[in-house]
Amino acid sequence: MHGSYFSEIEKGDIISASLFLIIIFSIILSLVILKWLFPKRVSTSLLKGLIVASGILTIWEILSFLNLLNSVFLPPPSRIFSNIVYLWSIGFLQPQIFSTLYRLFYAFILALFSALPLGILISYFSRRFSYIESLVNAARVVPAPAWLPLSVLWFGIGHASAIFIIWLGCFFPIFLNTVAGVSKAEPTQVETVLTFGGNRLDVLVEVILPVSYQHILTGARIGIGIGWITLVTAELASVDIGAGLGWMISDSRILLDMTTVISGIVILGMFGMLTDTLLKKLEGLVQGWS
Amino acid sequence: MKRLSGKALSERLYRSFLAWSLFIGLWEWSIYTGIFKSMLLAPPTVIIEKMLYFLEKGYLQINIAASLGRFFAGFVIAILIAIPLGLILGLFKRLYEWIAPLLNFIRLIPPPAILPFAIILLGIGESPAVFVIALGSFFPILMNTVQGVKETETIHLEVVKTMGGNRVDLIRHVIFPSAIPTVMTGIRIGFGIGWLVLVSSEVVAADSGLGFMLEGARNLLETPTIFVGMTTICILGLMIDVFLKRIERFFILRKGGGYLTYS
Numbered sequence: 001m002h003g004s005y006f007s008e009i010e011k012g013d014i015i016s017a018s019l020f021l022i023i024i025f026s027i028i029l030s031l032v033i034l035k036w037l038f039p040k041r042v043s044t045s046l047l048k049g050l051i052v053a054s055g056i057l058t059i060w061e062i063l064s065f066l067n068l069l070n071s072v073f074l075p076p077p078s079r080i081f082s083n084i085v086y087l088w089s090i091g092f093l094q095p096q097i098f099s100t101l102y103r104l105f106y107a108f109i110l111a112l113f114s115a116l117p118l119g120i121l122i123s124y125f126s127r128r129f130s131y132i133e134s135l136v137n138a139a140r141v142v143p144a145p146a147w148l149p150l151s152v153l154w155f156g157i158g159h160a161s162a163i164f165i166i167w168l169g170c171f172f173p174i175f176l177n178t179v180a181g182v183s184k185a186e187p188t189q190v191e192t193v194l195t196f197g198g199n200r201l202d203v204l205v206e207v208i209l210p211v212s213y214q215h216i217l218t219g220a221r222i223g224i225g226i227g228w229i230t231l232v233t234a235e236l237a238s239v240d241i242g243a244g245l246g247w248m249i250s251d252s253r254i255l256l257d258m259t260t261v262i263s264g265i266v267i268l269g270m271f272g273m274l275t276d277t278l279l280k281k282l283e284g285l286v287q288g289w290s
Numbered sequence: 291m292k293r294l295s296g297k298a299l300s301e302r303l304y305r306s307f308l309a310w311s312l313f314i315g316l317w318e319w320s321i322y323t324g325i326f327k328s329m330l331l332a333p334p335t336v337i338i339e340k341m342l343y344f345l346e347k348g349y350l351q352i353n354i355a356a357s358l359g360r361f362f363a364g365f366v367i368a369i370l371i372a373i374p375l376g377l378i379l380g381l382f383k384r385l386y387e388w389i390a391p392l393l394n395f396i397r398l399i400p401p402p403a404i405l406p407f408a409i410i411l412l413g414i415g416e417s418p419a420v421f422v423i424a425l426g427s428f429f430p431i432l433m434n435t436v437q438g439v440k441e442t443e444t445i446h447l448e449v450v451k452t453m454g455g456n457r458v459d460l461i462r463h464v465i466f467p468s469a470i471p472t473v474m475t476g477i478r479i480g481f482g483i484g485w486l487v488l489v490s491s492e493v494v495a496a497d498s499g500l501g502f503m504l505e506g507a508r509n510l511l512e513t514p515t516i517f518v519g520m521t522t523i524c525i526l527g528l529m530i531d532v533f534l535k536r537i538e539r540f541f542i543l544r545k546g547g548g549y550l551t552y553s
Contacts, residue, residue: 045390048387052392137528142523149505153508229490246402262407265403268403
C-alpha cells in the first residue's frame with residue numbers, strides 16, 4: 001500500500017505539473033493581452049511582479065520535476081497549489097482563515113478605539129505626557145510576544161489572552177503615531193478656532209484631525225503589521241487551540257506535512273498583503289483630500 | 291533636534307523619577323492590600339529579590355547571553371546582506387521595478403510563520419531562530435537603503451559626473467553618505483522587528499534564552515520569574531534602542547536636516 005502511495009503521487013504530479021504551468025502561462029498571457037488592449041486599466045507593477053513570480057515558480061517546478069529538489073522538504077508549487085484547492089474543497093481552510101482574521105480584526109479595532117482617544121487625550125495635556133513618557137517607552141520596547149506567558153496566566157488559555165497580546169502589539173504604533181500627529185497641530189490655528197468662539201470639539205474636528213490623519217493611518221499600517229506577527233506567535237504557541245492559520249502551520253510541521261506548512265505561509269502572506277494594500281490605499285485617499 | 295540643556299534634562303529626569311516611583315509604589319501597594327493576587331502580579335520587591343538571586347546563580351546571564359548571541363547573529367547577517375543588496379537595487383531602478391512586488395509579498399509574511407518551515411529545513415537548534423530573526427530585520431533595512439539611494443540629490447550626482455568622477459566615486463562620495471541617515475532609520479526599525487521576532491521564536495520554540503525562561507516560568511506558575519524575564523527584556527531593549535537612536539541622530543545631524551520617524 002505504501003509503495004503504491006508514493007508512485008501515485010508522482011503519477012499525479014506529471015499531470016498537475018504540466019497543468020499548473022499551462023494555467024500560469026495562460027494567466028500571464030491574458031494579462032499581457034489585457035495590458036496591450038487597455039494600457040491604463042492593468043497596473044504595470046502587478047504585471048511585472050507576476051511575471052517574475054511565475055518565472056521563479058516555473059524554475060522551481062522544473063527542478064522538482066527533475067528530482068533536483070527534495071520534494072518532501074520543498075514540494076513543487078503545483079502540489080502546494082492543488083493542496084490549497086483540496087483543503088478549501090473539504091472545508092478545512094475556511095474556518096482557519098476565518099478565525100485568524102476574526103482575531104486580527106477584533107484586536108485591531110480594539111487597539112484603534114483605545115489608542116486613538118488616548119493619544120488625542122494625552123496630547124491635550126501635552127505637559128503631563130512628559131511625566132509618563134519614559135513609562136510608555138519602557139512598555140514599548142517589551143515586544144508583545146513577551147507578554148504571552150503573563151497573558152495566559154491572567155486570562156487563561158483561550159480567546160481572551162490571544163486578543164490581549166495582539167491588541168498590545170497593535171496599540172503602541174497607533175498610539176505613538178497619534179501623539180506625533182496631534183503634536184503637528186499649530187498653536188496659532190488652535191487659538192484661532194478658540195478665539196472665534198469654537199470649543200474643544202471644534203478644535204478636534206477642524207484642526208487636529210485633518211493634521212494628524214496621515215500619521216494615524218501610518219500608525220495603523222505599522223500596527224497591523226506588528227499585529228500579524230504577534231497573531232502568528234500566539235497561534236504557534238497554541239494560546240487559542242484548535243483553529244487559525246498559525247495553528248495549522250505548526251500542526252502540519254509536527255506531521256512533517258511540508259505542503260500544508262508552505263500553503264499556510266503563502267495564505268498568510270496574501271492576507272498580510274491585502275491588509276497592507278488596503279491601508280495604503282486609504283492613506284493615498286486621505287492624502288488626496290488634504 | 292536640539293540638545294537638551296542641563297536644566298531641561300534635570301527637569302525631565304525629575305519627572306520620570308516621579309512617574310516611576312508613583313507607578314512602582316502603586317504596584318507594590320495594590321498587591322499588599324490584596325487588590326491583585328500575588329500569583330497574578332508579582333510585587334516589585336519580590337521581582338528585584340528574584341533577579342538578584344538569578345544574577346548570583348548565573349542563570350540570568352546564561353539566558354541573556356543566549357538571547358543576545360542569537361539576536362546579533364541574525365541582525366548582523368541581515369545588515370550585511372541588506373545594505374549591499376539595497377545599494378544594488380537602488381542603483382538599478384529597472385531591476386528594482388521587476389523585483390519589488392515579489393519582495394513586498396515576502397516582506398508581508400509574518401516571520402514567525404516561517405519558523406516551522408525553517409525548523410524542518412535547517413533542523414532543530416540555533417539556525418532556524420537566527421534565520422527568522424535575520425528575515426525579520428532584513429526588509430526594513432533593505433527598503434530604507436533603496437529609499438535612501440533613490441533620494442540622492444541629482445545635482446550632487448551631476449556635479450561629480452561633471453568633474454569627471456566615475457561610478458565608484460559616485461557611490462563612495464555621494465550616494466553612500468547621503469543614504470546613511472535613511473539606512474540608520476532602517477536599521478533601527480529592523481532592530482525593533484528583529485527583537486520582536488527573537489522573543490516570539492524563543493517563546494514558541496527554543497531551549498535557552500529569555501523567551502524560553504518566560505515560557506518555562508509560565509509552565510511552573512512562577513510569576514516572579516516571568517516578571518524578571520520581562521524586566522530584563524525591557525532593560526536590554528531600552529539600551530539597544532537608545533544606542534541606535536544616538537547613532538541615527540549623529541548621522542542625521544551630520545548630514546543636516548532630515549527627520550526621525552516613529553516605528
